Amino acid sequence: MTAADVMFFVLAALAIVGAAGVAFSRHILYSALSLMVALFGVAGLFITLSADFVAGVQVLIYVGGVLVITLFAVMLTQGIQNVAVSNRAVGSTAAGLLTTGLFVLLLRAMAKAQWVRPSGEVSAQTSTAGIGNALLGQYVLPFEVASLVLLAVLVGAVVLTRKETAE
Amino acid sequence: MLGMSMTTVGLAHYLFVSLVLLCLGLFCVLTRRNAIGVLMGIELILNSAGINFVAASRFGSSGFDGQVFAVFIIMLAAAESAIGLAVVLGIYRRMRAIDTSRLTTLQG
Numbered sequence: 001m002t003a004a005d006v007m008f009f010v011l012a013a014l015a016i017v018g019a020a021g022v023a024f025s026r027h028i029l030y031s032a033l034s035l036m037v038a039l040f041g042v043a044g045l046f047i048t049l050s051a052d053f054v055a056g057v058q059v060l061i062y063v064g065g066v067l068v069i070t071l072f073a074v075m076l077t078q079g080i081q082n083v084a085v086s087n088r089a090v091g092s093t094a095a096g097l098l099t100t101g102l103f104v105l106l107l108r109a110m111a112k113a114q115w116v117r118p119s120g121e122v123s124a125q126t127s128t129a130g131i132g133n134a135l136l137g138q139y140v141l142p143f144e145v146a147s148l149v150l151l152a153v154l155v156g157a158v159v160l161t162r163k164e165t166a167e
Numbered sequence: 168m169l170g171m172s173m174t175t176v177g178l179a180h181y182l183f184v185s186l187v188l189l190c191l192g193l194f195c196v197l198t199r200r201n202a203i204g205v206l207m208g209i210e211l212i213l214n215s216a217g218i219n220f221v222a223a224s225r226f227g228s229s230g231f232d233g234q235v236f237a238v239f240i241i242m243l244a245a246a247e248s249a250i251g252l253a254v255v256l257g258i259y260r261r262m263r264a265i266d267t268s269r270l271t272t273l274q275g
Binding site for chain 1: 175176178179180181182183184186187188189190191192193194195197198200201203204206207208210211214217218221222224225230231232234235237238239241242243244245246248249250252253254255256257259265268
């Protein structure tokens with residue numbers, strides 16, 4: 001087992017433990033902090049896949065942005081101290097059965113699928129340059145649409161959260 | 168099993184991690200009655216999709232298509248959570264609750 005394999009298992013365990021914390025934690029604040037652990041684990045997995053740019057984006061946007069506004073939303077809404085109110089979970093049995101069923105189904109599909117043999121060779125181009133060329137070449141239209149989506153999000157978030165004034 | 172071995176980490180390992188994240192995220196979305204908890208579950212599901220794309224890009228073809236898709240997924244997840252949390256805060260201001268089982272104003 002090489003060092004890279006050991007890194008993979010450590011990071012995979014980190015991601016799974018964090019995700020389990022999000023799903024099962026009794027306290028919404030602990031759920032948010034577990035989400036941070038899971039997101040860092042996934043960023044590490046991206047690095048083991050030699051996708052360092054995606055890993056950097058994951059840390060900057062998810063951990064630096066999404067998680068911070070999630071924590072803000074947790075703290076701005078009341079009842080954090082009250083576990084029953086703050087993070088109540090209902091229907092665990094039915095949801096557990098459904099989720100386990102989906103897990104088994106997808107695991108069987110994974111086992112049966114004919115995967116292409118891994119080529120094993122990593123592209124010599126660094127991933128940042130490759131992604132940049134792809135974004136402004138083949139994917140320039142989705143890239144521009146994404147900027148419009150972000151503009152709409154910006155305006156929408158401001159409209160949704162501003163104080164309502166008497167017309 | 169599944170072409171997984173402890174010695175060489177391959178595509179199946181990454182798909183398995185992604186599958187576990189998907190199932191935990193789905194469980195979170197289904198059981199949580201806190202709207203913010205539901206949004207966290209959605210983040211987990213989007214992350215599992217991202218792992219799939221990057222792993223397929225690494226082990227399948229050469230090129231950066233999978234990584235570009237992962238970047239788009241992260242961008243959309245950020246947009247989703249910004250709008251989702253704005254909606255949650257708006258609901259909280261109006262109804263003083265974010266418990267989804269109490270938000271029944273639109274129930275017929």
